[in-house]
Amino acid sequence: MVQQEVRKGPWTEQEDFKLVSFVGLFGDRRWDFIAKVSGLNRTGKSCRLRWVNYLHPGLKRGKMTPQEERLVLELHSKWGNRWSRIARKLPGRTDNEIKNYWRTLMRKKAQDKKRGEAASSSSSSVDSSISSNNHAVDPHASKKAGEESFYDTGGHGVTASTQDQGQKGEQGLFSMDDIWKDIDNMSEENNTLQPVYEGNSEEGCNFSCPPQVPSPSSWEYSSDPLWVMDEESLFCPLSEPYFSCYAQGSVFLTG
Structure with missing residues (x-):
């Protein structure tokens, strides 16, 4: 007689129903006998574990x-x-x-x-990065209280003169000499900062001298329009040593 192979693996609903029926007949003690007479082809241990862990009516x-x-x-x-x-x-x-x-x-x-x-490691890394950013050296914030940078004031000389003038202004010690001296300095700066017009060309002519602007006195007493100029004055004289000829809009330089 060939012995049937013992079943393993998950239980089916038919097997559960058969096991409950035979346990009701013979009780929950004789598991090897129940496994043999029930025809489940399961071991007695497998039947007991199935009943205790899943099929017992008192299980929660x-x-x-x-x-x-x-x-x-x-x-x-x-x-x-x-x-x-x-x-x-x-x-x-x-x-x-x-x-x-x-x-x-x-x-x-x-x-x-x-x-x-x-989370704690990430928060600690964020805190360390924030603290390092706060302790970063700022070249403008490293100046001492009351100390001014050379680049902020335009130089040490300007800083000193500005401080002296501020102290004099606060104390009301400006004299007429100081006032006229400031006026002379302003006029000298204006004279030195006048633009020089070079390279203004007009049909092959090269002007090397700045345009002559009439003085305020001539504005007051002259009855001619201010910006009226002769057409001949717009062209360079042909007797210049650097021009040999001037014909039909072309210029030949000599020398």
């Missing part, structure tokens, strides 16, 4: 209550990983269910700890 379904969770933590701290002994203190909970709950809880705590360490 769903999530553990807070009281059960606290009791699991207390008993585990006392007995360690002795899940069957812990399960006897929790009616309706199996040792396999308690073990799975404990492992899930430990894995969750490890993940939370890792996330907390990552």
Whole structure:
């Protein structure tokens, strides 16, 4: 007689129904006998675990209550990983269910700890970068109180003269000599800063002298228009040593 092969793997609904029926007939003690007479082709141990962990009518379904969770933590701290002994203190909970709950809880705590360490390291790096930016050296902020930069004031000489004039203005010590001296300095600056017009060309002529602007006195007494000029004055005289001829808009330079 060929012995049938023992089944392994997940249980089907038909197998669960048959096991419940035979346990109701013979009780939940003789698992090897139940496995043989039921025709399930399962071992006695497999039938017992299926009944205890899944098919027992007194099993609790769903999530553990807070009281059960606290009791699991207390008993585990006392007995360690002795899940069957812990399960006897929790009616309706199996040792396999308690073990799975404990492992899930430990894995969750490890993940939370890792996330907390990552968040603290990132916040510390941000704080260090902010502090380094705050301690960066600013060339303009490094000046002492009351000290002025050479580039801010236009030079040490200008700074000194400006401070002297400010002190005199505050004390009201300006004299007529100082006032006329300032006026002379302003006139000299205006004379030195007059633009020189060079390179103004008109049909081959090169003007090397600035245009003559009539003085204010001539503006007052002259009745002619200010900007009326003779057409001949717009052209260079042909007797210049640098011009040999001037004909039909072309110029030939000599020398």
